[in-house]
Amino acid sequence: MIQSLVFDKDGVILDLVGTWFPVVEKLVDYTMMRVPATSRDTVTRSRLLASIGVDEASGNIDPMGLFAMGSFTDIRAAWQTLMPPGSIDLQNDESYRVEAKRLVRELVHGNTVPKGDVVTPLKTLAESGFQLAVLTNDSEDSARRSLDELGIESLFHPIIGADSGHGGKPEPHGLLHCLSVHGTDPSRALMIGDTGADFGAATNARVADFICIADDPLYRPHQDVKVDNVISRLVDLPDLLARQGYMPRS
Known part of the structure; x- marks a missing residue:
């Protein structure tokens, strides 16, 4: 699970x-x-x-x-x-x-633009019992400020930036640190990203799977990313996880 x-x-x-x-x-x-x-x-x-x-x-x-x-x-x-x-x-x-x-x-800061409705799906996932973390190649402070502006910083622990002491993606160390904080084995984790750096981190950390955010499957960062794992917005993530058997259907 x-x-x-x-x-x-x-x-x-x-x-x-x-x-x-x-x-x-x-x-x-x-x-x-x-x-x-x-x-x-x-x-x-x-x-x-x-x-x-x-x-x-x-x-x-x-x-x-x-x-x-x-x-x-x-x-x-x-x-x-x-x-x-x-x-x-x-x-x-x-x-x-x-x-x-x-x-x-x-x-x-003060001009953060969300990628569609991110609050609803993220709250749904947190309320469903998933542990959420953020891993970015931006700085940790910048990430926290942006998430706070959207009112969702408290949903994530930890929030790891390229300057948090674990290196940047595609190296796996930041991702593995997030899972260590959660007490989660990589086989029980998913990485959700949009770039080759995200997919590389997921591959190098050997997590269960990678979910890609892209407007079209043609824009997925690597041919090994499963087409069925491509969604255009986070609002589609709960339904995808439900179809894959990772959470109850709403």
């Missing part, structure tokens, strides 16, 4: 584009301001976005790209490869890091 449900945050509970794309656009604009004027013909806004899996012209987002899968540390590392020699060190320049954090706080 399944006991634990571990959720990714962005693209699963939160609308990834609605919540984070305005932030990334501002970070790109700020990063461009820090690029020497003589290099702005080669280091362009389009190239910065493309390096993290965002096509500026079409607006398409690669579900396997860094915008969808990575942390801001990963994004800065990708952008650093485009910086001209001798220019700003995005990972270590204190003024850049401080301003980037300010932009995130200013633009995200």
Whole structure:
């Protein structure tokens, strides 16, 4: 019997584009301001976005790209490869890091966009006896703030970020830590996510199964993700678990 449900945050509970794309656009604009004027013909806004899996012209987002899968540390590392020699060190320049954090706080918190109705299904799952946790490649503090804005932080324990001391996905350590807190064997747990990093964590931790949030099965992050395990929103999760025999039908 399944006991634990571990959720990714962005693209699963939160609308990834609605919540984070305005932030990334501002970070790109700020990063461009820090690029020497003589290099702005080669280091362009389009190239910065493309390096993290965002096509500026079409607006398409690669579900396997860094915008969808990575942390801001990963994004800065990708952008650093485009910086001209001798220019700003995005990972270590204190003024850049401080301003980037300010932009995130200013633009995200208070503007969290849920991915549809997430409150109803999550409360249903908690009331059905499942233990819920969040595992994100965002920071733990940012995750807690966003979940609190939606009024659902108290449903999850633990809430683990990339900076919580267990590494990031697709490594399994954060997921295994969540299950350890629950006292749950991996064979009695499901990972619910939308990216290759989520699927990788589920595979590496050897949990019972992976539930994918995607608008279409074609967008699932790996061909090994079962088509029958693809749902477009969390509101569909209780019914899916009921069909699979993991909870009573409503």
